[in-house]
Amino acid sequence: MDTIDSRSQVRYLQRFLAVLAGLLGCATLAFVAKRNLRDLRVDFQKHGADTVVLIGKMVSRSERADLRLGFADIMAVPRIGNIGNHQTQLMSEQNFSGRSRVGYFYNYWYESMTLREARDYVAFLKDTQRLPRDLVLISVTTPHADNGAFIVDHHHELPTQLAYYYERTRGSGAAADLWRHRLQMLDGYAYKILDWKNMIANGLDFVVASPRRYRVINRRVCEREDRHRGETRPSPEALLLFGVVAVPPTAARWLSMGPVVTAYCNRELSMGFAYDGSSIDAGTGRGLVLNQVDMGSDNRGLVAGDEDRIAGYMRDIDELLSDGHRRVVFLIPPVYESERASFVDGVMTRALDSVPELEVVDHRHRHAEKENFVEYLHPNARYFDLVVEELRKRRVLPPGG
Amino acid sequence: MNFSTFDFVLWFFPAVALLFHVAPVKLRLVVLLCASLGFYGYHGLWPLAGLLASVLWAHLISRWLPGRRGIAWAILVPLLVLFVAKYLAFTLDLLGVDGRARSLILPLLAVSMPAGISFYTFQLVGYSIDRAEGRVPDPPRWQRLCLFVAFFPQLIAGPIVRYDQVAPQFARLTTEKILQPNWRRALKFVSIGLFLKIFGADILRGFQEKAARADAASSIDQLFSAFSYSFVIYYDFWAYSLIAMGLGLVFCIELPRNFNEPYLAVNPQEFWRRWHITLSSWLRDYVYFRLGGNHRYLRNIFIVFVVCGIWHGAGLNFVVWGAYHTGLVVGYRVIREHWDRLPRHVAIALTFGLVSLGWPLFYLDLPHFVRLFASMADDPWRAPHIYGMSHFLYTALVAVWVFAARESRWLYNARSHAFFDAPVLHAILTFTALSFFSYSRTFIYFVF
Numbered sequence: 094m095d096t097i098d099s100r101s102q103v104r105y106l107q108r109f110l111a112v113l114a115g116l117l118g119c120a121t122l123a124f125v126a127k128r129n130l131r132d133l134r135v136d137f138q139k140h141g142a143d144t145v146v147l148i149g150k151m152v153s154r155s156e157r158a159d160l161r162l163g164f165a166d167i168m169a170v171p172r173i174g175n176i177g178n179h180q181t182q183l184m185s186e187q188n189f190s191g192r193s194r195v196g197y198f199y200n201y202w203y204e205s206m207t208l209r210e211a212r213d214y215v216a217f218l219k220d221t222q223r224l225p226r227d228l229v230l231i232s233v234t235t236p237h238a239d240n241g242a243f244i245v246d247h248h249h250e251l252p253t254q255l256a257y258y259y260e261r262t263r264g265s266g267a268a269a270d271l272w273r274h275r276l277q278m279l280d281g282y283a284y285k286i287l288d289w290k291n292m293i294a295n296g297l298d299f300v301v302a303s304p305r306r307y308r309v310i311n312r313r314v315c316e317r318e319d320r321h322r323g324e325t326r327p328s329p330e331a332l333l334l335f336g337v338v339a340v341p342p343t344a345a346r347w348l349s350m351g352p353v354v355t356a357y358c359n360r361e362l363s364m365g366f367a368y369d370g371s372s373i374d375a376g377t378g379r380g381l382v383l384n385q386v387d388m389g390s391d392n393r394g395l396v397a398g399d400e401d402r403i404a405g406y407m408r409d410i411d412e413l414l415s416d417g418h419r420r421v422v423f424l425i426p427p428v429y430e431s432e433r434a435s436f437v438d439g440v441m442t443r444a445l446d447s448v449p450e451l452e453v454v455d456h457r458h459r460h461a462e463k464e465n466f467v468e469y470l471h472p473n474a475r476y477f478d479l480v481v482e483e484l485r486k487r488r489v490l491p492p493g494g
Numbered sequence: 495m496n497f498s499t500f501d502f503v504l505w506f507f508p509a510v511a512l513l514f515h516v517a518p519v520k521l522r523l524v525v526l527l528c529a530s531l532g533f534y535g536y537h538g539l540w541p542l543a544g545l546l547a548s549v550l551w552a553h554l555i556s557r558w559l560p561g562r563r564g565i566a567w568a569i570l571v572p573l574l575v576l577f578v579a580k581y582l583a584f585t586l587d588l589l590g591v592d593g594r595a596r597s598l599i600l601p602l603l604a605v606s607m608p609a610g611i612s613f614y615t616f617q618l619v620g621y622s623i624d625r626a627e628g629r630v631p632d633p634p635r636w637q638r639l640c641l642f643v644a645f646f647p648q649l650i651a652g653p654i655v656r657y658d659q660v661a662p663q664f665a666r667l668t669t670e671k672i673l674q675p676n677w678r679r680a681l682k683f684v685s686i687g688l689f690l691k692i693f694g695a696d697i698l699r700g701f702q703e704k705a706a707r708a709d710a711a712s713s714i715d716q717l718f719s720a721f722s723y724s725f726v727i728y729y730d731f732w733a734y735s736l737i738a739m740g741l742g743l744v745f746c747i748e749l750p751r752n753f754n755e756p757y758l759a760v761n762p763q764e765f766w767r768r769w770h771i772t773l774s775s776w777l778r779d780y781v782y783f784r785l786g787g788n789h790r791y792l793r794n795i796f797i798v799f800v801v802c803g804i805w806h807g808a809g810l811n812f813v814v815w816g817a818y819h820t821g822l823v824v825g826y827r828v829i830r831e832h833w834d835r836l837p838r839h840v841a842i843a844l845t846f847g848l849v850s851l852g853w854p855l856f857y858l859d860l861p862h863f864v865r866l867f868a869s870m871a872d873d874p875w876r877a878p879h880i881y882g883m884s885h886f887l888y889t890a891l892v893a894v895w896v897f898a899a900r901e902s903r904w905l906y907n908a909r910s911h912a913f914f915d916a917p918v919l920h921a922i923l924t925f926t927a928l929s930f931f932s933y934s935r936t937f938i939y940f941v942f
Contacts, residue, residue: 099674101678102674102675102676102677102678103677105677105678105681105917106677106681106917108917108918108921109677109681109917109920109921110921111921112917112918112921112922113921113924113925116921116922116925117925120929276501276505279504279505280500280501283500283504284500284931284932287500287928287929287931288929288931288932289929289930290932292929382704382880385704386703387703387857389857392935392936
């Protein structure tokens with residue numbers, strides 16, 4: 094063992110811990126001081142079916158979830174809702190009737206929502222009496238989307254109020270379980286405080302007022318000649334921020350919402366949501382790659398026995414949603430791939446075999462229909478027409494669909 | 495539990511370190527043992543039961559059947575557990591056993607391979623042989639043997655240690671009243687390990703996998719994917735080993751070094767003296783020398799490398815990988831006179847290139863591996879379809895660090911270095927790694 098000068102070692106340890114604690118403290122302060130976007134209760138239907146909520150740069154995934162949850166708190170309960178991950182982000186009202194109308198369908202999708210997190214979301218909506226009235230689609234991540242990941246796991250990106258909601262409200266109540274949930278919640282906070290994207294978003298929000306980080310527009314604004322007027326100038330807060338750190342105003346302009354509106358109107362890649370919760374990002378330009386995700390054994394998201402967990406989550410969700418009137422359908426969308434068997438696909442198949450009583454639209458076999466994809470794991474609007482068609486055939490759609 | 499997770503870095507490790515340092519002298523090893531068993535049992539009790547059964551068996555046999563006659567019995571159960579967990583399905587595939595026969599042993603086939611089983615089995619086998627041959631004269635207490643196998647910093651992916659390397663250190667923990675860990679070295683290893691695990695391995699792995707099996711990948715994409723995997727697997731395992739050493743130092747246990755700048759090796763033989771050193775020396779001592787060493791060189795070296803390949807995974811691709819390295823080492827011996835005359839940089843590049851061409855066998859099965867090279871030969875100049883300038887630049891940065899960093903000066907330096915030994919740097923690296931944990935992946939060697 095090395096010869097150790099104990100005094101210098103203690104001095105080293107003190108400095109190391111002081112710097113680390115300082116950095117962790119700054120990150121925590123930014124998190125605590127920032128305003129939760131959920132509290133703003135942004136109205137996604139302010140301009141009726143013409144509303145678009147545009148998202149600025151440096152808004153984290155967690156914050157986008159907060160923003161959407163804020164609207165879910167106040168919106169009129171829709172007749173149909175889709176709860177799933179980004180694979181179903183393009184499912185919109187248009188798929189149901191070919192037109193825009195408010196109140197029939199709402200897409201509750203969220204980036205990496207797993208089946209387990211969908212259960213939390215459903216339980217939360219049920220307790221707040223905000224469940225869709227007639228039909229709830231639960232979209233399950235395709236096993237080949239990420240080699241089995243994002244199905245039974247937990248990713249801390251949903252708002253803290255939703256994290257482990259089902260276990261917290263309907264768990265056994267045993268002391269061990271309570272402690273486990275507390276630790277899991279701490280993990281969730283660690284992610285929200287320390288993840289670099291969240292940290293930047295929290296830090297910006299600390300300096301730049303929240304409303305400047307998104308904009309609710311009427312999409313008809315794009316038809317106006319003068320839409321650029323007053324839009325491309327950087328916000329005073331952004332100027333202040335970048336003035337302080339001596340970055341040229343171009344950077345401040347980059348942060349402001351003007352270019353985001355311009356990009357949307359120019360039909361360039363933009364991040365935002367339509368009035369029905371669907372994504373306005375058509376996902377074009379990133380390329381369609383066959384078999385993009387490797388199904389190797391070293392990074393599987395499912396293990397033997399997870400079929401029981403999947404089936405259990407599906408039954409829990411069905412139980413939460415069933416009220417004699419409301420229908421529940423589980424959807425497994427395809428990914429763009431050749432025919433390939435895998436361990437994780439087998440787990441999902443066995444899980445579905447064990448819940449024959451549930452309504453499942455299993456579209457994994459539609460993997461080679463190239464025209465239905467924008468990317469490997471993102472089906473396009475045309476695909477969701479097929480889904481609606483299937484729902485119609487199964488007679489689960491409420492009138493008007 | 496993975497080192498690069500919030501669970502480990504923010505809760506588990508600080509709690510265990512604190513408990514260990516405030517615990518009474520007599521309880522230090524108990525704290526370490528309980529923490530190690532908790533660490534391993536975190537994701538399942540069956541793997542923990544398998545580990546405990548293997549240790550108990552080795553312990554009992556070494557007491558009941560001392561001497562050489564006990565060796566075969568002592569290693570029987572650990573190897574059997576390893577075989578069932580890792581090689582049974584592969585063996586049935588090789589033998590062409592059909593579904594009906596398999597259904598008879600379905601419960602065994604359903605067992606998921608416990609993490610790190612190959613590592614701790616080799617440690618136990620090594621212990622049993624050392625004990626039988628008198629290198630471990632006094633039989634240790636069961637708890638101490640258990641800690642030797644389960645010590646959490648190196649349980650999952652090594653370094654593979656020998657009992658006589660750690661036994662005196664365990665003894666010190668139970669006698670010295672005041673422990674003074676080398677915090678500077680420990681936290682330096684942990685922080686740099688965490689940082690390079692994320693930035694040298696995990697982020698790059700995200701790139702590498704994009705083209706690993708994509709049909710749209712061009713030859714350049716495939717080549718980039720194959721070569722970037724060389725850095726991925728290196729930093730993944732190097733970082734794990736470094737973190738393990740750092741964590742060990744926090745508990746005043748010095749673990750052996752597992753890597754010595756392997757990609758600076760000037761020939762394949764030297765590569766194996768620098769890569770995964772503890773496995774290479776284990777195979778040398780417990781397999782190669784026992785087969786007769788240089789006496790029947792060709793046969794013995796072939797066996798050693800095939801064992802090395804199969805140790806990494808159950809699959810023909812790993813057997814071929816072992817045979818490939820046999821070819822490299824034997825080939826070098828044959829043309830040694832000419833090879834050694836190559837300029838140093840050429841010899842390093844050649845060795846790196848040859849080793850890198852074998853790595854795709856770690857993530858591709860044989861048909862895909864053959865197809866990879868066939869497709870590259872098919873249209874070698876097709877422009878990259880999947881990768882862009884940012885991917886190339888990032889990988890170039892990682893590569894520069896691999897070839898330019900001098901560990902003896904910056905990492906294992908005896909005299910303090912103003913930059914690389916600064917606590918501020920280590921704290922910033924730790925913090926940066928923490929903030930990129932969402933990119934963290936399971937260590938590749940966890941499945942070996």
